[in-house]
Amino acid sequence: MHQLTLAEIARGLADKKFSSEELTKTLLARIAQLDPQLNSFITLTEDLALEQAKAADVRRANGETGALLGAPIGHKDLFCTLGVRTSCGSKMLDNFKAPYDATVVAKLAAAGAVSLGKTNMDEFAMGSANESSYYGAVKNPWNLEHVPGGSSGGSAAAVAARLLPAATGTDTGGSIRQPAALTNLTGLKPTYGRVSRWGMIAYASSLDQGGPLARTAEDCAILLQGMAGFDPQDSTSIDEPVPDFSANLNGSLQGLRIGVPKEFFSEGLDARIAELVHNSIKALEKLGAVIKPISLPNMQHAIPAYYVIAPAEASSNLSRFDGVRFGHRCEDPKDLTDLYKRSRAEGFGPEVQRRILVGAYALSAGYYDAYYLQAQKIRRLIKNDFMTAFNEVDIILGPTTPNPAWKIGAKNSDPVSAYLEDVYTITANLAGLPGLSMPAGFVDGLPVGVQLLAPYFQEGRLLNVAHQYQLNTDWHTRSPAGF
Ligand code: GLN
Numbered sequence: 211m212h213q214l215t216l217a218e219i220a221r222g223l224a225d226k227k228f229s230s231e232e233l234t235k236t237l238l239a240r241i242a243q244l245d246p247q248l249n250s251f252i253t254l255t256e257d258l259a260l261e262q263a264k265a266a267d268v269r270r271a272n273g274e275t276g277a278l279l280g281a282p283i284g285h286k287d288l289f290c291t292l293g294v295r296t297s298c299g300s301k302m303l304d305n306f307k308a309p310y311d312a313t314v315v316a317k318l319a320a321a322g323a324v325s326l327g328k329t330n331m332d333e334f335a336m337g338s339a340n341e342s343s344y345y346g347a348v349k350n351p352w353n354l355e356h357v358p359g360g361s362s363g364g365s366a367a368a369v370a371a372r373l374l375p376a377a378t379g380t381d382t383g384g385s386i387r388q389p390a391a392l393t394n395l396t397g398l399k400p401t402y403g404r405v406s407r408w409g410m411i412a413y414a415s416s417l418d419q420g421g422p423l424a425r426t427a428e429d430c431a432i433l434l435q436g437m438a439g440f441d442p443q444d445s446t447s448i449d450e451p452v453p454d455f456s457a458n459l460n461g462s463l464q465g466l467r468i469g470v471p472k473e474f475f476s477e478g479l480d481a482r483i484a485e486l487v488h489n490s491i492k493a494l495e496k497l498g499a500v501i502k503p504i505s506l507p508n509m510q511h512a513i514p515a516y517y518v519i520a521p522a523e524a525s526s527n528l529s530r531f532d533g534v535r536f537g538h539r540c541e542d543p544k545d546l547t548d549l550y551k552r553s554r555a556e557g558f559g560p561e562v563q564r565r566i567l568v569g570a571y572a573l574s575a576g577y578y579d580a581y582y583l584q585a586q587k588i589r590r591l592i593k594n595d596f597m598t599a600f601n602e603v604d605i606i607l608g609p610t611t612p613n614p615a616w617k618i619g620a621k622n623s624d625p626v627s628a629y630l631e632d633v634y635t636i637t638a639n640l641a642g643l644p645g646l647s648m649p650a651g652f653v654d655g656l657p658v659g660v661q662l663l664a665p666y667f668q669e670g671r672l673l674n675v676a677h678q679y680q681l682n683t684d685w686h687t688r689s690p691a692g693f
Pocket residue numbers: 335336337338360361380381382383384385386413520632
């Protein structure tokens with residue numbers, strides 16, 4: 211039963227082959243048995259899950275239908291869940307039980323999804339390896355010595371290991387697409403504003419966006435359907451009609467113009483990954499797509515701009531965790547300053563502290579113009595590059611990451627080498643565009659992803675292209691040995 215996709219689960223439940231309660235029990239038992247190897251969950255919510263599963267079975271028995279009704283999922287542990295610890299992977303919030311549900315959590319619950327628990331993540335979503343979590347590193351089910359990617363690494367590892375059919379993630383600079391690539395999943399970062407950020411603990415507010423991680427594009431369509439939509443509680447949510455993603459998966463690729471930016475094949479890209487990306491291009495050409503070489507001339511500035519903007523916003527967002535209003539409080543403070551200092555020094559891990567320092571520096575008087583303002587200008591140039599490119603092409607294709615999953619600990623002494631792994635994903639966040647990563651082969655037994663980018667609100671186009679590709683390839687069906 212654990213091999214079933216969301217689409218297959220929906221059919222099985224509709225045909226009464228099994229109940230949501232049976233499925234939920236099976237997966238909870240599987241998590242208990244296998245997750246100690248992976249560490250993909252921070253909190254399991256067994257009682258809540260069984261309650262939701264039984265309620266979904268009753269709703270189905272009463273004639274209700276719906277692709278998510280009774281479907282087990284997990285939530286990245288930065289989506290607030292009423293009465294359940296929402297830790298953000300941090301000691302700072304180890305004792306935080308959210309007093310309300312995030313919009314995404316509430317919407318999925320209303321659609322009948324069954325939440326089995328909260329998945330592990332890099333602390334405050336800062337990272338590309340899921341090594342910075344207060345709850346320990348997550349292991350990649352394809353090779354337990356390697357990272358699963360981050361920051362949605364717990365969601366990715368759990369879905370890749372068939373502990374869950376799908377899970378939520380968030381993507382500020384690649385945190386859905388990159389772990390999807392490194393664990394052989396399909397992951398989609400929607401257009402900025404498509405999915406509500408209300409109740410999603412903020413890292414960098416102008417970049418953060420929630421989205422689905424699943425094994426197939428078909429399943430990402432189902433989960434995104436349950437997550438997307440205008441939310442008046444989020445001032446950056448966009449009131450744009452949400453199409454029926456599942457109904458639009460059968461478009462022909464005949465004449466689809468795919469732009470391939472030369473900057474995506476620069477120095478630093480593993481040649482074996484470049485070859486797999488070219489194979490995926492050939493497969494799409496066979497389906498009728500037309501390839502056009504393009505250029506995104508400002509891409510080289512994306513990493514420096516991102517690593518100014520994201521820490522700047524983080525330093526501001528994380529100022530609320532002061533041990534008074536929110537978060538860990540140190541013991542026996544001498545005075546208020548001591549309370550702030552020690553609570554924050556004890557509550558935040560080293561990567562988070564590094565980002566707060568970088569961000570506070572970039573925003574400080576005298577440096578603001580030199581760093582933050584410059585970075586915002588670069589952001590506009592990158593957006594303009596995409597707008598020019600999308601005048602000529604329908605989607606853009608390239609690698610998701612320059613390298614396959616690295617060994618746990620390999621980049622610990624050099625944070626910048628980890629930042630460089632985000633080179634292909636962060637441009638979509640800076641521009642606010644939707645992006646998807648899909649499985650495209652293996653290097654040394656480790657999965658490789660291909661990334662597709664589309665114009666604003668064209669998530670449906672990404673899902674359709676990925677679905678057509680998946681109907682003609684079988685990379686996404688491979689599962690890791692032992693799981
Ligand atoms: N790796 C990037 C960072 O560390 C992106 C993280 C994310 O998307 N949440 O900031």
